Amino acid sequence: MNVYDSGQILKMMHCENYKSTSSFVTADLIIVNTCAIREKAVQKVYSFLGRLRGLKKKNADLIIVVAGCVAQQQGIKLVERFPHIDIVLGTHAVYQLPDLIHEVKIKRHFIVETKMSDHIDEMDSAGNMPAQASEASSEISGFVTIMRGCDNYCTYCVVPYVRGREVSRKPELIVSEIENLVHGGVKEVTLLGQNVNSYGVKEGLTSFPDLLALVNKIKGLDRIRFVTSHPKDLSKQLIEAFGKLDKLCNHIHLPVQSGSNRILKKMNRKYTRESYLEKIEKLRDVSPQIAITTDIIVGFPGETDYDFEQTIDLIKTVRFDGLYAFEYSDRPEVPATRFSDKIVSDIKKERLQSLFKLQANVVSKKHQSLEGRIFPVLIEGTSKKQQKKNSASTSIEICGRTSENRIVNFDCPSHWGLDIDSLKGQIIDIKIEKIFSNSLWGVPIDKQISKAGALN
Ligand code: SAH
Numbered sequence: 038m039n040v041y042d043s044g045q046i047l048k049m050m051h052c053e054n055y056k057s058t059s060s061f062v063t064a065d066l067i068i069v070n071t072c073a074i075r076e077k078a079v080q081k082v083y084s085f086l087g088r089l090r091g092l093k094k095k096n097a098d099l100i101i102v103v104a105g106c107v108a109q110q111q112g113i114k115l116v117e118r119f120p121h122i123d124i125v126l127g128t129h130a131v132y133q134l135p136d137l138i139h140e141v142k143i144k145r146h147f148i149v150e151t152k153m154s155d156h157i158d159e160m161d162s163a164g165n166m167p168a169q170a171s172e173a174s175s176e177i178s179g180f181v182t183i184m185r186g187c188d189n190y191c192t193y194c195v196v197p198y199v200r201g202r203e204v205s206r207k208p209e210l211i212v213s214e215i216e217n218l219v220h221g222g223v224k225e226v227t228l229l230g231q232n233v234n235s236y237g238v239k240e241g242l243t244s245f246p247d248l249l250a251l252v253n254k255i256k257g258l259d260r261i262r263f264v265t266s267h268p269k270d271l272s273k274q275l276i277e278a279f280g281k282l283d284k285l286c287n288h289i290h291l292p293v294q295s296g297s298n299r300i301l302k303k304m305n306r307k308y309t310r311e312s313y314l315e316k317i318e319k320l321r322d323v324s325p326q327i328a329i330t331t332d333i334i335v336g337f338p339g340e341t342d343y344d345f346e347q348t349i350d351l352i353k354t355v356r357f358d359g360l361y362a363f364e365y366s367d368r369p370e371v372p373a374t375r376f377s378d379k380i381v382s383d384i385k386k387e388r389l390q391s392l393f394k395l396q397a398n399v400v401s402k403k404h405q406s407l408e409g410r411i412f413p414v415l416i417e418g419t420s421k422k423q424q425k426k427n428s429a430s431t432s433i434e435i436c437g438r439t440s441e442n443r444i445v446n447f448d449c450p451s452h453w454g455l456d457i458d459s460l461k462g463q464i465i466d467i468k469i470e471k472i473f474s475n476s477l478w479g480v481p482i483d484k485q486i487s488k489a490g491a492l493n
């Protein structure tokens with residue numbers, strides 16, 4: 038979501054004739070987009086803002102903007118701590134940024150804008166998002182926010198406080214934004230929301246599975262992804278969409294957070310491990326090869342060894358294709374911060390390490406089973422390894438993703454004469470020959486090579 042917001046900010050600033058630069062020293066404007074989800078992220082923001090102090094001393098005309106969730110949460114306190122900040126841009130004020138910059142240039146005084154609004158589409162029209170999004174881009178994958186905020190109030194989570202109430206965008210605006218992205222060369226879109234499963238419910242709009250069906254009809258779009266699904270709201274209709282919609286990728290991110298019913302209750306997640314496992318089974322009934330990834334918090338207040346064992350047991354049962362795990366961290370305002378029985382840091386670290394070890398094992402076995410299989414891979418560009426190689430090298434390593442979101446690299450020998458830019462965005466069948474912990478390596482199926490070449 039922050040990547041999407043940063044993209045929107047960049048587009049707005051380009052319209053204001055600003056150009057991106059990789060050098061802080063020559064910048065006239067620095068926008069720091071922030072995340073408040075865990076303590077570590079906030080600490081990073083503070084240390085970065087501290088480093089900007091010297092730049093402002095050297096260049097009094099430099100404008101420093103802090104955007105995102107830390108801006109929303111801290112407001113004026115940020116300017117008190119870092120007086121070199123010019124604008125604190127709350128999460129609902131993103132589209133006011135160009136106006137605020139003009140204002141700050143005239144007033145020569147800092148501005149804090151952290152008001153929250155319930156009208157998401159007003160923000161869109163102010164920012165003329167669809168028109169800006171149509172610019173051609175070198176990306177073949179794009180993000181589109183379909184809703185903002187969250188009404189779930191999980192007891193550990195700051196999102197409802199810093200992003201506000203849940204509001205869904207109108208389907209026609211979403212579809213037109215995606216059409217514009219596709220027009221600019223995008224082949225894959227990821228629909229974003231804190232809980233996409235409750236899309237449109239409050240406003241009586243199209244349901245999320247119906248929205249997916251609308252997006253599925255967009256010509257020129259090849260793949261659809263979405264994040265995040267709350268397990269409590271994962272409907273039968275959405276599960277069935279995986280069997281029906283040809284563009285919907287074979288992957289779901291379904292954060293479980295804990296395998297213990299007692300902890301899930303304390304987290305206010307409103308599902309049980311049993312109901313979660315039942316939904317996993319239904320997903321696999323509809324799509325046996327579906328990749329399932331998750332988020333887990335270790336060391337939630339009161340988490341006993343037994344509770345943690347339940348999480349380990351759930352990981353062994355589900356065999357996730359990937360997981361993001363975090364040590365629980367107190368956030369200002371949220372209920373869990375006031376819970377007793379906090380878990381000491383050493384235990385949290387130990388639990389996190391044993392969880393990662395188990396998961397590495399699960400993924401390694403899963404990857405072994407993929408050897409020799411053929412997957413359609415959407416080509417994203419040259420691989421990370423290729424980017425480090427010198428230009429005299431005889432082969433080019435290309436990187437793409439399977440529908441299950443696995444990274445696949447493969448060699449495209451230079452004598453094929455294929456231009457990487459023309460390969461980007463194409464879907465090519467790749468046979469998996471080698472496996473690594475975070476990626477796969479394969480070879481293109483012969484007939485596909487000539488097909489790709491012919492498309493040049
Ligand atoms: N809307 C998504 C999650 C968004 S936050 C959902 O409902 O799953 C992304 C992840 O950050 C969460 O899934 C959770 O695992 C983690 N997280 C959130 N608050 C946290 C906290 N206080 N401490 C540690 N991890 C946290």
Ligand code: SF4
Pocket residue numbers: 187188189190191194195196197231232267
């Ligand atoms: Fe946070 Fe996600 Fe829970 Fe909303 S559903 S409160 S974003 S963890």
